[in-house]
Each structure stands twice: as C-alpha cells, then as structure tokens.
Amino acid sequence: MAFEGLSERLQKVFSTLRGKGKLSEDDVRKVMREVRMALLEADVNFDVVKGFVKQVRERALGAEVMDSLSPSQQVIKIVDDELTKLMGEEAVPLNKAPHIPTIIMMVGLQGAGKTTTAGKLAKYLINNDKARPMFIAGDVYRPAAIEQLKTVAQQVGAPVYEEGTDKDPVEIVKNGLAQAAENKNDYVIIDTAGRLEIDDKLMDELARIKELAHPNEILFVADSMTGQVAAKVAHGFDEQLDITGVVLTKLDGDTRGGAALSIRSVTGKPIKFIGQGEKLDQLDVFHPDRMANRILGM
Amino acid sequence: ANFRSVDEEFFDDLEELLIESDVGYETAMRLSDELREEVKLENVKKRSDVSDVIVKKLVDMYDEEGKEEDNSLKFSKDKTPTVFLFVGVNGAGKTTTIGKLAHRYQQEGKKVLLAAGDTFRAGAIEQLQVWGKRVNVPVQASKAQTDPASVVFDAVHRAVAEDFDILLVDTAGRLQNKEGLMRELEKIKRVITRELPEAPQEVLLVLDGSTGQNALSQAKQFNETTDVSGIVLTKIDGSSQGGIVLAIRNELHIPVKLVGLGEQMDDLRDFDPEKFIYGLFKELIVGSGE
Ligand SMILES: Nc1nc2c(ncn2[C@@H]2O[C@H](COP(=O)(O)OP(=O)(O)OP(=O)(O)O)[C@@H](O)[C@H]2O)c(=O)[nH]1
Ligand SMILES: Nc1nc2c(ncn2[C@@H]2O[C@H](COP(=O)(O)OP(=O)(O)OP(=O)(O)O)[C@@H](O)[C@H]2O)c(=O)[nH]1
Numbered sequence: 329m330a331f332e333g334l335s336e337r338l339q340k341v342f343s344t345l346r347g348k349g350k351l352s353e354d355d356v357r358k359v360m361r362e363v364r365m366a367l368l369e370a371d372v373n374f375d376v377v378k379g380f381v382k383q384v385r386e387r388a389l390g391a392e393v394m395d396s397l398s399p400s401q402q403v404i405k406i407v408d409d410e411l412t413k414l415m416g417e418e419a420v421p422l423n424k425a426p427h428i429p430t431i432i433m434m435v436g437l438q439g440a441g442k443t444t445t446a447g448k449l450a451k452y453l454i455n456n457d458k459a460r461p462m463f464i465a466g467d468v469y470r471p472a473a474i475e476q477l478k479t480v481a482q483q484v485g486a487p488v489y490e491e492g493t494d495k496d497p498v499e500i501v502k503n504g505l506a507q508a509a510e511n512k513n514d515y516v517i518i519d520t521a522g523r524l525e526i527d528d529k530l531m532d533e534l535a536r537i538k539e540l541a542h543p544n545e546i547l548f549v550a551d552s553m554t555g556q557v558a559a560k561v562a563h564g565f566d567e568q569l570d571i572t573g574v575v576l577t578k579l580d581g582d583t584r585g586g587a588a589l590s591i592r593s594v595t596g597k598p599i600k601f602i603g604q605g606e607k608l609d610q611l612d613v614f615h616p617d618r619m620a621n622r623i624l625g626m
Numbered sequence: 627a628n629f630r631s632v633d634e635e636f637f638d639d640l641e642e643l644l645i646e647s648d649v650g651y652e653t654a655m656r657l658s659d660e661l662r663e664e665v666k667l668e669n670v671k672k673r674s675d676v677s678d679v680i681v682k683k684l685v686d687m688y689d690e691e692g693k694e695e696d697n698s699l700k701f702s703k704d705k706t707p708t709v710f711l712f713v714g715v716n717g718a719g720k721t722t723t724i725g726k727l728a729h730r731y732q733q734e735g736k737k738v739l740l741a742a743g744d745t746f747r748a749g750a751i752e753q754l755q756v757w758g759k760r761v762n763v764p765v766q767a768s769k770a771q772t773d774p775a776s777v778v779f780d781a782v783h784r785a786v787a788e789d790f791d792i793l794l795v796d797t798a799g800r801l802q803n804k805e806g807l808m809r810e811l812e813k814i815k816r817v818i819t820r821e822l823p824e825a826p827q828e829v830l831l832v833l834d835g836s837t838g839q840n841a842l843s844q845a846k847q848f849n850e851t852t853d854v855s856g857i858v859l860t861k862i863d864g865s866s867q868g869g870i871v872l873a874i875r876n877e878l879h880i881p882v883k884l885v886g887l888g889e890q891m892d893d894l895r896d897f898d899p900e901k902f903i904y905g906l907f908k909e910l911i912v913g914s915g916e
C-alpha cells in the first residue's frame with residue numbers, strides 16, 4: 329500500500345507482462361501510472377510529477393527500452409536517472425566570499441529547523457574549515473529564540489551577537505556585522521524568525537536584511553515532511569529573496585521527502601545540505617542519487 | 627484547477643485538487659469516485675450545484691468516519707486536575723499550542739499549570755516559561771537535560787497539592803520512527819496515569835498543517851505509543867490547509883479538536899469540520915460562482 333517500495337510494485341506490474349517479449353505503449357503507460365503514484369505518495373508536487381512523467385514516458389517509448397531485453401530494469405533506470413538529474417546531479421559547496429566575512433542567512437517557515445541548522449553549519453565550518461563563525465540573533469519574535477541560539481552557540485563554541493527583542497532585526501544585523509568586522513570573524517550566520525511566504529511585512533524585513541548585509545548565501549531551510557505546498561512556499565521565498573541554496577531537515581525520519589524534488593524543480597537552486605537529526609553534528613552534504621532512490625522508495 | 631463543466635475533465639480537476647490538498651493518492655481516488663457517483667445520483671447538471679453537493683458529501687464523510695465520537699475536549703469528572711499531554715514531531719507547534727490553550731483556560735478563570743517536559747531541546751524550557759509569563763500561568767520546570775518523566779511527576783504532584791484545574795504537559799519533539807524516544811513518551815504517560823488514574827484526559831497529537839503523507843505515519847506511531855485522543859492542526863494560516871487529516875480520519879478515526887492559526891495567544895480555535903472542508907476546497911466553491 330502507501331509505503332510499499334516502487335521496485336516491488338513495478339516488479340508486480342511486470343510480472344503480469346512476463347512472456348510478452350517487447351513492451352507495448354500500453355505497458356509503458358501502466359508502468360508510468362505506478363511511477364506517478366509513487367511520486368505522489370512521496371509528496372512530490374502534482375505539477376512536477378506531471379512534467380516528470382511526461383519526460384520519462386517519452387524516453388521509455390524510445391528505442392532503448394522497447395527493444396531492450398529487460399525493459400523493466402531499463403524503465404526503472406530511466407526513472408532513477410531523470411530523477412537524479414532533476415535533483416541536480418552533484419553536490420554544490422557553500423559559497424565563499426572573496427574577503428571575510430562570508431555571510432550566511434537562514435530563512436524559512438516556522439519550525440523548519442533554521443536555528444538548529446545554523447548551529448550545525450557553524451560546527452561544520454569549524455571542523456572542516458577551522459572557521460571562526462559568529463551568529464547574529466535576528467529572531468526577535470519567537471519566545472526564547474535568543475536563548476535557544478545562545479545554547480546552540482555555546483555547544484559549538486561560537487559567539488552570538490544579540491540585542492534582545494526590542495529592536496528592529498535589520499538594525500541588529502547592521503550592528504552585528506560591524507562587530508564581526510571588528511572581531512575578524514570569517515563567517516557570520518544570521519538566524520531569522522520563521523515566517524510564512526505570504527506574510528508581506530515579515531518577508532519585507534528579510535528583503536531589507538538582504539539589502540543591508542549582501543549575504544553570500546541565503547539558505548532556505550525546509551522540513552522534508554512538507555506536503556504538496558512545498559513547491560509554492562519555496563517559490564515564494566525564492567521569488568522574494570532569490571535564495572542561493574536549500575537545506576532539507578528531519579530526513580532522519582521515515583518521510584520519503586518528495587518535497588526535495590518539488591523545491592529543486594521550482595527554484596532551480598541547489599540543495600546543499602540535509603539535516604539528519606537534532607544533534608549538531610547531524611548535518612550531511614546532499615547526494616542527489618540517494619535522494620532519488622529514497623523518494624521512489626527503492 | 628478550472629471547473630468549467632461537469633464532465634470527465636471536471637473530475638480530473640477534482641482529483642488534482644484533492645491530491646494538491648495532501649489528502650493522499652488513495653483517498654483522492656476514492657473520494658473522486660464516490661463524488662462522481664453522488665453527482666450522478668443527485669442528477670446534478672449545473673456546475674454551481676455540483677460544488678454544493680461535493681462539499682456536503684465531504685462534510686458527511688468526515689462526520690461519518692467518526693460517528694461514535696465527538697471532537698470536544700475531555701475534562702476530569704471530579705475534583706482532581708485535568709491533564710492534557712502534548713506529543714508530536716519536531717517543530718510542529720506543541721509548545722505554542724500549550725501557550726495558547728493556557729491563555730484560553732486562564733481567561734475562563736481556571737487555575738492552569740504548565741509542565742516543562744521538554745528538557746532536551748535548546749531553549750525549550752525558557753520558551754515555555756516566556757509563554758507562562760505572557761499568559762500569566764505558572765510553569766513547573768527543572769534543569770535542562772534532566773529526566774522529563776521526573777519533571778512531569780513533580781508537576782502532577784504540584785497540580786494535585788495546589789488544587790490546579792488543568793495541567794498542560796509539554797514534551798520534546800520526536801520523530802515517530804525513533805524507538806527510544808517513543809518509549810520515553812510512553813513512560814511519561816505512565817507516570818501521569820500512575821498518579822492520576824483518570825489522566826491524561828487528552829493526549830493531543832500536534833500536527834503541522836503543511837505536512838504531507840508522513841502525517842499518516844506520525845498519527846499511527848504516536849497513536850500506538852500513547853493512544854492519541856485528538857489532533858491539533860497547526861499553521862493553517864499558511865498556504866496549506868492540512869488536507870492530510872482527511873486521510874488520518876479515514877484510516878485511524880482520530881478527530882481534529884483544535885486548529886492553530888498563527889503565533890499569538892489568541893490564534894487557537896475549536897475545530898469546525900464544515901469550515902475546514904470549505905477552506906480546503908474554496909477553489910472549487912469560488913470557481914462555481916463564475
Ligand atoms: N529529527 C530532527 N529534528 C530536527 C532537525 N533539524 C531541526 N530539528 C528539530 O526541529 C525543531 C525545530 O527546529 P528549530 O531549529 O527551532 O527551527 P526554526 O526553523 O529555527 O524554528 P522557528 O525559529 O520557530 O521558525 C527542533 O525540535 C529541532 O531540534 C533534523 O534534521 N532532524
Ligand atoms: N504561523 C503559525 N506558526 C505557528 C503556529 N503554531 C506554532 N507556530 C510557530 O512554529 C514554530 C514552532 O512552534 P513550537 O511551539 O516551538 O513547536 P514545538 O512542536 O514545540 O517544537 P519542538 O519543541 O522543537 O519540537 C514557532 O515559530 C511557532 O511560533 C501556527 O498556528 N501558525
């Protein structure tokens with residue numbers, strides 16, 4: 329049923345065709361119906377699925393499959409191929425500024441994992457780049473957001489610039505950047521409050537922070553359990569901020585994570601990291617091929 | 627979707643709308659088949675009538691899945707405190723919902739206590755304390771990283787000793803596939819029941835309204851571990867309306883009891899199925915007006 333693997337389901341479809349020799353157009357259609365279902369059950373956006381299925385069908389009807397000895401394997405391979413391609417074939421590293429500091433800004437919906445990921449990124453940079461990052465506490469809305477960031481910062485051993493909750497976040501970021509320049513921090517990670525992409529006032533706040541800070545990296549942090557709306561939300565953030573990359577969180581769960589494909593498709597921006605746990609070392613570089621298999625349940 | 631006429635294309639569009647609402651592939655197929663029958667049965671021809679039939683049918687279906695239950699919150703029948711236990715995955719909105727509900731009961735003149743049962747996440751205790759201060763309700767807390775069950779134990783004792791009406795228990799977010807963490811939750815619930823045999827009166831699963839098919843797995847696993855009595859659907863002030871609860875209702879018969887509509891203390895409502903269905907399919911309804 330719902331979470332049965334795709335290969336298993338495709339095998340089932342093909343078992344009814346066994347002994348038929350070549351695949352007919354009708355056979356391909358049957359297979360693609362299964363693929364479509366698998367993608368929709370993995371939460372890949374409806375329009376993205378439509379485009380994808382069309383693309384794969386065309387390839388599957390081409391000579392390479394129709395004349396192949398093991399058409400089922402061939403179709404699975406095409407699906408996997410195309411999905412990996414769609415997901416952006418290889419890992420894309422973090423942007424780095426020509427002069428210090430490199431400025432990274434975290435954005436996204438409420439509860440997606442921005443603050444936790446900010447901490448993970450700092451740890452990653454300290455471990456891999458011997459970096460000396462500083463955080464700016466730009467969330468003045470969520471109760472105890474600053475305490476949360478400070479606890480995380482203490483765990484990774486990096487300072488936090490904060491001015492409490494009474495000031496305009498744009499002002500805080502401005503002062504924080506001055507502090508970072510003074511301390512010669514090589515990375516600045518700006519935590520921002522979660523917000524809806526349809527909240528004009530708060531989206532404008534992010535635009536003003538962007539204008540002021542000229543971040544090298546605007547990372548859209550997305551919960552991998554998000555459903556059909558993932559595409560719309562990602563598009564909203566990208567349209568208003570021109571994001572530079574994506575972090576997918578909570579992939580340590582049992583979600584298929586089709587949101588990954590939707591987000592990548594509608595923004596065209598690379599998924600750079602995935603979050604695989606609540607601990608600060610549970611951040612991994614994104615691998616498109618593994619994600620493709622996961623979405624398909626293979 | 628564009629609902630021009632009541633033909634096959636109409637039902638294709640309906641199917642698409644259902645899938646885009648996260649009700650799930652199978653539920654979408656089943657619903658659109660049943661709706662096709664219903665429209666035929668009622669012999670509806672005008673588009674403007676179809677959406678009425680469909681929404682009515684959806685509300686009926688929603689109600690039918692839970693005929694035996696009502697979606698009101700349950701309270702202690704005697705003088706002992708009522709306990710609500712909040713469970714759910716990371717970042718769903720548990721702590722915020724507790725703040726909002728504390729505000730509601732405080733306004734009603736009830737004596738409310740909060741238990742800071744999330745001792746794990748950075749800043750979780752402080753977050754609940756800020757809420758406590760904001761809505762003027764005390765918080766039973768101990769230090770970070772202590773055993774959550776012992777905090778909850780203390781809170782239950784205090785609630786009894788100091789005659790609180792309601793105790794709202796916060797817990798750390800956890801993904802439903804983490805066995806160890808799910809067992810910890812089981813233990814927290816056991817501690818409550820050991821002290822107050824009728825409690826917790828509610829185990830509320832807090833579900834982010836933008837969640838996709840994984841919500842079904844969340845509902846299943848949390849239900850197995852803690853016997854969930856209701857769902858709080860949060861963040862439906864966003865672009866998503868939480869269609870997945872239709873699938874949950876269908877498979878597990880767990881009613882939605884509350885909805886979260888924002889981050890402020892007043893942004894909490896009782897669940898209204900009719901309004902929910904209208905919200906989910908407003909495109910269909912708006913479309914029929916043309
Ligand atoms: N299991 C798991 N939990 C995660 C992951 N990333 C974040 N979390 C948890 O998700 C919850 C929300 O994380 P936060 O970092 O507070 O999210 P946020 O986007 O900063 O939230 P707001 O500031 O309220 O918008 C917390 O319980 C985190 O511990 C992950 O990769 N896996
Ligand atoms: N827009 C909107 N945001 C909400 C709603 N409910 C909660 N939030 C926000 O979502 C984020 C996460 O909420 P929390 O209450 O911390 O969620 P939680 O389930 O306690 O999170 P963990 O304890 O980390 O698992 C915060 O930024 C809240 O302000 C809602 O109904 N609408």
Ligand SMILES: [K+]
Pocket residue numbers: 438439440551717718834
């Ligand atoms: K979420």
Ligand SMILES: [Mg+2]
Pocket residue numbers: 442443444467470473519520521522
């Ligand atoms: Mg945060």
Ligand SMILES: [Mg+2]
Pocket residue numbers: 720721722744750796797798799
């Ligand atoms: Mg919480």
